Amino acid sequence: MTTMKRIILPILAFIFFSFTIQNAIAADPNEQLKAAYAKKDYKTVFSIASKFAKQGSPAGSYILGQLYLNGQGVKKDPKQAFIWNQKAASKQHPGAMYFMGVMNVKGIGTKKNYGEAHKWFRKAAPKIPDAKRDLGILFEEGFGTKKDMKQAINWYRQAADAGMVDVQLMLAERYLRGSGVKKNSGQAFKYANKARKSGHPSAQYMLSVMYANGEGVKKDEKVALNYMKKAAKQKLPSAEYDLGVMYLQGIGGKKQPQLAFKQFSKGAKKGIPQAMLMVGDLYHDGEGVKQDYKQAMTWYKKAAAKGQPHATYSVGALYANGTGVKQDLAQAKTWFDKAAKKGHPGAKEALKQIAANNQ
Numbered sequence: 562m563t564t565m566k567r568i569i570l571p572i573l574a575f576i577f578f579s580f581t582i583q584n585a586i587a588a589d590p591n592e593q594l595k596a597a598y599a600k601k602d603y604k605t606v607f608s609i610a611s612k613f614a615k616q617g618s619p620a621g622s623y624i625l626g627q628l629y630l631n632g633q634g635v636k637k638d639p640k641q642a643f644i645w646n647q648k649a650a651s652k653q654h655p656g657a658m659y660f661m662g663v664m665n666v667k668g669i670g671t672k673k674n675y676g677e678a679h680k681w682f683r684k685a686a687p688k689i690p691d692a693k694r695d696l697g698i699l700f701e702e703g704f705g706t707k708k709d710m711k712q713a714i715n716w717y718r719q720a721a722d723a724g725m726v727d728v729q730l731m732l733a734e735r736y737l738r739g740s741g742v743k744k745n746s747g748q749a750f751k752y753a754n755k756a757r758k759s760g761h762p763s764a765q766y767m768l769s770v771m772y773a774n775g776e777g778v779k780k781d782e783k784v785a786l787n788y789m790k791k792a793a794k795q796k797l798p799s800a801e802y803d804l805g806v807m808y809l810q811g812i813g814g815k816k817q818p819q820l821a822f823k824q825f826s827k828g829a830k831k832g833i834p835q836a837m838l839m840v841g842d843l844y845h846d847g848e849g850v851k852q853d854y855k856q857a858m859t860w861y862k863k864a865a866a867k868g869q870p871h872a873t874y875s876v877g878a879l880y881a882n883g884t885g886v887k888q889d890l891a892q893a894k895t896w897f898d899k900a901a902k903k904g905h906p907g908a909k910e911a912l913k914q915i916a917a918n919n920q
Contacts, residue, residue, distance in 0.1 A: 594624075603634030614645060622649035623657045630669070643670025650681065659685035659692050666695070666704070675705025686716075690723035697728075701741070710741050721752060729756035730763055737767075737776065750777030765792035766800045773812060786813025793824070802828045802836050809839075809849075818849030829860065837864035838872045845875075845884075854885025865899070874900035874908050881911065890915055 597605035607628050613621025626646035629638045643664055649657035661681035665674045679699060685692035697716035700709045714735075720728040729752045735742050737749035750771055756764035769788035772781045786807055792800035805824030808817040822843050828836025841860035844853045858879050864872030877896030880889045894915050900908035 603628065605634070607634030614648070617652075619649040619652040619654035619657065622646070622652075623654050623660075626657070626660070639670035641670075646670075650684075653684075655685055655688040659689040661685075662692060662695060666699075675699060679705050686719075690720050690725045693717075693720035693723060694725055694728050714742055721755065726756050726759045726761050726764070729753070730761065730767070733764075733767055737771070746771070746777030748777075753777075760795075762792040762795035762797040762800060765789070765795075766797055766803075769800070769803070773807075782813040784813075789813075798828060798831060798833060802833060802839075805836070805839065818843070820849075822849035829863075832867065834864045834867035834869040834872070837861075837867065838869050838875075841872060841875060854879065858885050865896075868903070870900055870903035870905040870908075873903060874905045874911070877908070877911060881915065890918070 594606060594609045597603075597609065607625070610621045610624040610628060614625045615621075622645045626642045626644070626649065628634050629645060630642035631637065646657050646660050646664065650661045658681050662678045662685060664670055665678040665681065667673070679696070682692040682696045682699070686696065693716050697713045697720065699705055700716065701713035702708070714732075717728050717732055721732050733749045733752035733756065734740070735749075736745045736752065738744070742748075750768075753764050753767045753771065757768055765788045769785045769792060771777050771785075772788065773785035774780070786804075789800055789804045789807055793804040801824055805821045805828070807813055808824060809821035810816065822840070825836045825839040825843065829840045837860050841857045841864060843849050844860065845857035846852070858876065861872045861875045861879070865876055873896055877893045877900060879885055880896060881893035882888065894912065897908045897911045897915070901912060
């Protein structure tokens with residue numbers, strides 16, 4: 562199987578507007594407001610929200626701030642958005658308090674102020690899991706505070722335990738790699754398994770890799786195959802490819818080269834270089850598909866065009882041996898040169914052989 566790919570890393574860009582106008586309106590008891598929003602009648606939404614906001618309603622103020630921010634029913638005005646959101650936050654509206662943190666981080670309607678962001682995220686954290694995650698990001702990146710990985714991980718754990726799947730996946734990967742935390746495959750499995758309950762394909766993929774390698778859990782290739790199938794069914798590219806590897810190598814069951822070819826073909830059609838290479842190899846070897854050197858050449862060239870070193874070498878090999886094409890040592894040399902520049906270990910030796918044959 563391939564090395565597990567990076568799933569998620571916490572960077573400032575991950576701070577997003579989770580508590581938008583949709584959330585606020587869904588929770589609002591005013592049926593007229595809900596109906597107007599459903600019809601995208603934003604002027605009516607603005608009118609109703611304005612009425613309640615002016616009466617001191619925190620929900621009304623928050624919705625009004627969102628309308629100003631998005632330019633719905635009113636001209637877009639980030640400063641007005643900030644003002645109304647601040648009014649709602651001052652009355653302990655959870656979404657507004659979270660959004661105050663976001664606006665201070667992003668500099669929306671106000672100057673960037675990480676200190677204020679910290680303050681508002683902390684206020685929102687008891688009710689808004691996103692705020693826990695974002696505090697972790699601020700501590701990890703050292704925004705508005707000294708970098709503190711211990712504090713960051715503490716907030717990430719709280720967010721993960723509150724059900725945030727993206728953070729569960731991130732922690733699982735961190736513990737598996739030992740990135741920012743001491744390597745702990747048991748903790749990695751714990752968080753990956755939490756994320757699995759959401760049906761997230763990346764969680765299924767991670768669990769498959771862990772079961773296949775016996776990391777954090779007893780090795781079980783059949784379970785690994787089952788999880789990989791689930792992740793591939795959701796069209797996760799890495800899972801589609803690795804499922805092909807499992808079929809080809811007989812991991813979790815008997816070897817099934819025909820199914821392997823089918824899986825690699827999916828990735829190849831999506832332009833994944835490694836999948837293109839494998840399709841070329843299977844055509845070359847006649848494994849899982851009828852042997853066809855011309856098709857092998859076609860897929861090797863496609864993968865080579867994407868920068869795949871071994872595919873580049875394989876094109877050279879086909880020209881050197883006259884396999885599926887007329888033997889052409891000049892072309893072979895050209896492709897071996899390309900492969901050598903990409904660091905392919907066999908390309909330099911192939912070039913020496915061509916040079917020796919020309920003497």
